[in-house]
Structure formats: structure tokens, C-alpha cells
Amino acid sequence: MSDEDEQQTCSNTNLINETNNRLLHEIKLKLQELTREKTKYNVEKLTQDSDFLQSEIDHLNHAIGDINKQILTQTYTKKNLNAKMAILRSNSALRYSNLKMALEIKERNEIELQKPDKSPAYRDLAQRKINSIIEALPQLQKQDEYNQRLQEAEDIQTTARNKREKLLESLNAKTRKHTETKQLLNDSTIQLPDLEQTIEKLRLEREHISSSLNRKNKRRRIPNKQQKLNDSPVQSFASLEQDTELAKTLSILFKINVENMNKRIEAYANCIGKK
Numbered sequence: 001m002s003d004e005d006e007q008q009t010c011s012n013t014n015l016i017n018e019t020n021n022r023l024l025h026e027i028k029l030k031l032q033e034l035t036r037e038k039t040k041y042n043v044e045k046l047t048q049d050s051d052f053l054q055s056e057i058d059h060l061n062h063a064i065g066d067i068n069k070q071i072l073t074q075t076y077t078k079k080n081l082n083a084k085m086a087i088l089r090s091n092s093a094l095r096y097s098n099l100k101m102a103l104e105i106k107e108r109n110e111i112e113l114q115k116p117d118k119s120p121a122y123r124d125l126a127q128r129k130i131n132s133i134i135e136a137l138p139q140l141q142k143q144d145e146y147n148q149r150l151q152e153a154e155d156i157q158t159t160a161r162n163k164r165e166k167l168l169e170s171l172n173a174k175t176r177k178h179t180e181t182k183q184l185l186n187d188s189t190i191q192l193p194d195l196e197q198t199i200e201k202l203r204l205e206r207e208h209i210s211s212s213l214n215r216k217n218k219r220r221r222i223p224n225k226q227q228k229l230n231d232s233p234v235q236s237f238a239s240l241e242q243d244t245e246l247a248k249t250l251s252i253l254f255k256i257n258v259e260n261m262n263k264r265i266e267a268y269a270n271c272i273g274k275k
Helices: 003-039 043-092 099-113 120-220 224-230 233-243 245-274
Strands: none
Touching: 003 120, 043 120, 099 120
8 A cells, every 4th residue: 555545544544533423412411411311211210209299199189178178167266256255245235345345444534523623513424424435345355355356266277277378389380390290291101212222322323433433543653654554445445434434435535545556566576477
């Protein structure tokens, strides 16, 4: 093989190696992408997640049901208390809206009675107010008790509604996640085999290209003179042809050079034979 042919062979080989290295990098990136995609379809993990989410959903539904019962109970309590207050007001004709106000009025009138400059008529009016409040104290105390219980029921309902709202948000989120997980499980029956097949093909392609590069690197480590002795033009072309199918165009160019070399070798052999 002449120096010119050897230089052409080396140039073609370098170009093929660059192409193969670029392909290896692209295969690596694609394998990483497919591996991440495959992780989404891990059937064992998806099944565990689905079971766990279903358990959480059941627990949340049970908790929300208990809260609904609690809210309903407080609604009945409020209706009952409001009915009792209405009956109390109709029977006693209370003049004061609550016990606190009545006690404040009673205290002011008691102070007025202690003042020496007040007239008998004024004192008599103040005393009647005090007496009416004292007489109404049992009803006022009962009304105050009803009001306190109403406020307690309202507070319990407000707290329960806030808690229910948070539980509903969590339930909706877990329900969406559970639906997505079940969909992934269904998709895995189709997607997972396809992904595994594609990954296996890429790994085989990577192995083929890597083996080709390794063979080429081993050949390039042989000294030039020894390479000239050992490699025939046909062997050189055969080694290039095995590198990769993607280098067909370059291989065709190299094949033309090999054919020209074979013609020169044949002519040289004929010349020797005549001598």
C-alpha cells in the first residue's frame, strides 16, 4: 500500500471513528432519557403507591364523614337552642338582651340610690328597676347560657369546616395522584415492553460500535512497517467495512482506492511472472 493510500485509509478511519464517537454520545443520552422514562413504569413501585394512596383516600373519606356528622350535630344543637331562646323570650318578656347588660343597669341604679340628693320619686323608680332585674335574673342567666352554648356550637362548626376544607384539598390531591398512578400502571403493559426493547437495541448498537472502535484502536497501535507487512488492501477494507453501517459512504470511497491498488498489484505480479 502506497503512502498516499495509507494516508487516505487513515483519514477515512479517523472520520469513521469521529462518527462512531458521536453516535456513542447520542446513544448514551438516549439511554439516559429512556431509563428515566422506564422508571415511571416501575410496576412494583406503582402498585405500592396505588395501594398506599387508596388507603390514604379511604382514611380521608372516613375522617371527612366524621366531621360532617359533627357539623350536622352542631346544626341540630343550634336549632334546638334557638327554639328554647324563642320560648324563653315569649314567656318572660325580657327587657334586656343579655345578663351582662342587666347587671350593669342594676349596678348603676344601686349607686344612684346611695346618692343623698335624689328625690323620693327618683329613688322609687331606681328601686323598681333593680327589683325587675333581680326578678328576671333566672331567665337572663338561662338566656346567657343558651347564648354561650350557641357560640360554642358555632365555633365548633367553624373549626370543623376549616378542618374539612383542608382534608378535602388533601383528598382531591391524592385522588388525582391515584388516578395518575393507575393510568401509569395501565400504560406500563404497553410502554414498558417497548421501552425495554428499545433500550436493549441501543445497548447492542453501543456494544457493536465500541467493539469496532476497540478493534480499530488495536490496529492503529501496530507499527507502520508491521502494518504494511500484515495488512493486504482487501483486509484493510474488510476491517473498515466492519466498523459501522453508518459509514457506508466513506467505505465506498475507500473501496475504490483498494480496487485501484489491486490492479497495480496484479500488474506488478504479471511483470514478475514474465521475467
